[in-house]
Amino acid sequence: MRKPIPKLPKKPTAGNPVDTILSSSWWTRLWNYLLAIQPLYPDNLTIIRNMNGTISARRPTGSSASSDTTGGGTGSYPCQITGGSTATGYTCNIYADGKNQPSTGSGTIEVLEMMWGDNIPIGTWVVGHSTTVIVTGGTTT
């Protein structure tokens, strides 16, 4: 059960905004608010949402249909990174029934907007959006 989300601290007033921002209680309330709105809590890493509390969707490569701008997939699931890198792609366990339920399978996941040389540690939780990618044949052995 998720804890209730505390109130967002009041916006600093025009009268004395600097003192308000510098106060530890203001920062504590802001911190508690940020913690509460995070969707997932990995062991030592925390993923935060964007400012709208949503994760933006991507139109699948090659698609021009406006309806595909919602992600093109059939669902979004908590996923835990189990290996790989940004350059080679990641493997993950999928928790379609929820993060606290047994894994429902495994798959590959592409992490958008990562620096090519940056990698996500094994164990990190992410929200995976189901989609399809084009696949074709290659070199035979």
Added chain:
Amino acid sequence: MSWRQVTTSFRTPLIPFADIGLYVWRGYDADDGWFLFIDDGTWTMSPYIASSYTVNGRGFGPVYLPVNGYIYYSDSVASGNKLWAVNTYSWIVNTTPGYGTQEYWEWDDETETTGSYKGDAWYSGSLPVLNTTTTFSARGSLRGTVQNAYASTIEVKNERIVWERQADTGLAPAGLYSAISGNYDDRIVGLPDFTDQNSKHYPQSLEKKDDQYSYGSIHYDTKWIIGTINSTSGWHEGSEPNVDNSVTFTFKYNTPDPVPDGWQPPAGSNLTITFDQYIIGSNTVESLICEAPIWL
């Protein structure tokens, strides 16, 4: 032996000569560890997106962090030299990517008869394109004692070995890829597509079923056939299509016994199946995407 179009846009500084655009193709199985992308306008296959270089014989690998908008290259020794961009046309070699390019002339005395260049120790030149070498000139404190001259140079060589797509071997990016240097086997992107003399196409399936590929209407059912054995309209029998040689599918039919009055054999003729080209095809596979997480 497969390639997937990676549904992503990587964040990376500009990579000289490479255009990874909105996506790259990533190899799996026999192509594991390989990438397919547009390099200097040509579909290119390589284990590396960026080139690697040697600077006076020392290997420099890419670092995907920006210096003036471009990635830079580093000696394997962390404290060693770096190769980094000033702009599109000029590159620097020194130990401090992003700065340390001061240079000025200083006379030794008031007679102004002798002097030398002062400043930082660095080299400048043009980044060599694939399989070429350019000369970088000594600059700053390395430049020497002759005005408007350079006391020494170093050689920067583009060392990347890539496979480039051969023309007329497929619908891009599908095709046969050959190493542009060195003695390496060709590599393949795509599925072989075959045609008969009637211009009908027979693309190979992505996966095997019952340990056999299928090729459009050509499939294996105790033998390689088109149609259904013992069909009253006839069928074709042949062998598995291959890219090296044409194969013939012979038209077959059963003649009833006894032959009814007015019976006519079904219409049909032999087919010659010939490799046409490699194609990407329309196969897809389920995958997952996610936004880059930010962790605290």
